[in-house]
Amino acid sequence: MSMTRRIPWMKYASASNFYPLADRLVPIFMGLALVLAVIGLYLGFVVAPIDYQQGNSYRIMFIHVPAAWMSMFIYLLLAMYAIISLVWRVKMADIMAYSLAPTGAMFTFIALLTGALWGRPTWGTYWIWDARLTSELLLLFLYLGYMGLYSAIPDRQRASRAAAFLAIVGAVNVPIIYFSVIWWNTLHQGSSFSFSEGASMTDAMLYALLLMALACWAYTIAVVLRRAQALILERKKVALWASQISKK
Amino acid sequence: MDIAEFLHMGGHGFYIWGSYGTALFLMVIEGIWVFKRRNKAKKELERMEADFARVDGQGVNG
Numbered sequence: 688m689s690m691t692r693r694i695p696w697m698k699y700a701s702a703s704n705f706y707p708l709a710d711r712l713v714p715i716f717m718g719l720a721l722v723l724a725v726i727g728l729y730l731g732f733v734v735a736p737i738d739y740q741q742g743n744s745y746r747i748m749f750i751h752v753p754a755a756w757m758s759m760f761i762y763l764l765l766a767m768y769a770i771i772s773l774v775w776r777v778k779m780a781d782i783m784a785y786s787l788a789p790t791g792a793m794f795t796f797i798a799l800l801t802g803a804l805w806g807r808p809t810w811g812t813y814w815i816w817d818a819r820l821t822s823e824l825l826l827l828f829l830y831l832g833y834m835g836l837y838s839a840i841p842d843r844q845r846a847s848r849a850a851a852f853l854a855i856v857g858a859v860n861v862p863i864i865y866f867s868v869i870w871w872n873t874l875h876q877g878s879s880f881s882f883s884e885g886a887s888m889t890d891a892m893l894y895a896l897l898l899m900a901l902a903c904w905a906y907t908i909a910v911v912l913r914r915a916q917a918l919i920l921e922r923k924k925v926a927l928w929a930s931q932i933s934k935k
Numbered sequence: 936m937d938i939a940e941f942l943h944m945g946g947h948g949f950y951i952w953g954s955y956g957t958a959l960f961l962m963v964i965e966g967i968w969v970f971k972r973r974n975k976a977k978k979e980l981e982r983m984e985a986d987f988a989r990v991d992g993q994g995v996n997g
Contacts, residue, residue: 743944747954801954913969920976931987
């Protein structure tokens with residue numbers, strides 16, 4: 688029990704509640720992601736009919752659209768945690784913001800790549816400097832900039848604050864991505880999916896898309912919680928080391 | 936529908952499987968990566984705690 692006095696556990700009060708909860712949630716959400724993805728892919732590849740205009744290439748949509756949604760959602764979440772961490776100095780918020788970034792960057796990359804692979808047979812080009820594509824590329828740079836800035840500053844508190852500031856300013860880009868197809872005359876089409884007007888696709892396509900989006904959410908929750916756990920332990924290690932040194 | 940026809944995807948196989956293949960690859964790699972990172976940190980912390988507890992027990996720092 689001497690450990691409880693030596694390590695500043697109180698500093699990690701919220702982390703010590705978070706950690707066992709994450710242990711329980713990670714396998715649940717990983718399993719959920721797998722099941723949802725299998726059903727979603729079955730609907731998207733076997734049940735959904737071929738598109739009379741695009742042929743089969745439209746099936747890329749079932750990964751492209753969820754990845755693009757995740758790239759924006761995750762960024763907004765990251766920015767929200769950045770605000771909490773910057774204003775109220777909550778350690779767990781900083782850990783969550785940092786844990787979200789690599790997964791957000793990955794989904795942004797997947798959205799860009801699958802978009803390019805869909806664009807080639809459909810538009811005749813992999814890439815065009817259209818407002819939607821350019822702002823999504825900027826999002827990738829914002830993620831990379833956040834991670835780069837965080838790891839470039841040796842003092843963790845200063846790194847956290849500078850990176851959080853960048854993340855919050857960069858959040859302006861998310862509505863630009865989202866509304867770009869309305870504000871500008873982009874080559875990228877508007878949403879095929881709308882809550883107000885119903886969907887311009889068959890039920891199988893719609894459900895495939897929604898299930899894949901949920902699968903990506905479940906995956907994100909599982910992976911981000913695991914990464915947050917790793918960060919908690921890594922920081923605890925540093926704190927333990929420091930407390931041991933200070934006793935000498 | 937036979938397998939070859941399914942994989943061919945009416946001539947769009949490269950784009951479709953390229954998309955899903957890359958996405959799956961990245962997600963599997965990221966998943967393995969974070970699990971390993973957590974397990975490594977857990978092991979190192981446990982070893983460190985055990986080491987420090989032993990050192991304290993011997994009264995070296997006392």
